[in-house]
Amino acid sequence: MGTTTPLSWAHGAMWGRDRRHGERDNGTVAIIVYGLQRIAYVADNMAHAANNTAHMANNVAHVADNMALMANNMAHVADNMASVANNMAHVADNIARMADNMAHVADDNM
Numbered sequence: 001m002g003t004t005t006p007l008s009w010a011h012g013a014m015w016g017r018d019r020r021h022g023e024r025d026n027g028t029v030a031i032i033v034y035g036l037q038r039i040a041y042v043a044d045n046m047a048h049a050a051n052n053t054a055h056m057a058n059n060v061a062h063v064a065d066n067m068a069l070m071a072n073n074m075a076h077v078a079d080n081m082a083s084v085a086n087n088m089a090h091v092a093d094n095i096a097r098m099a100d101n102m103a104h105v106a107d108d109n110m
Helices: 006-015 028-109
Strands: none
16 A cells, blocks of 8 residues: 555645555545535525525515505495486486476466
8 A cells, every 4th residue: 555654644644544454434525525514505595494484485475465455445336336326316316306397387388
């Protein structure tokens, strides 16, 4: 395997190379790097989840705004229906007056 120096032992311990036995294990640095990669991955997922939550909150706000607009529209519709009912009452009153006038005309011409 060649000469193994303390420096190479330290290198193997750090990076996972055991040159004394010709095998590779998980070195300290490799484990730390892997752990940091996993932490970064979880942090990225958490950032995405936070972004998704913000989008959902925005969607809920839009829904609430749309519901307020619909309620306002329904109030206008109710107001318009009241106006139509009032107009129909006026029409019915006018028809009654015309019927009364026609009765007077018929009575005057008898």
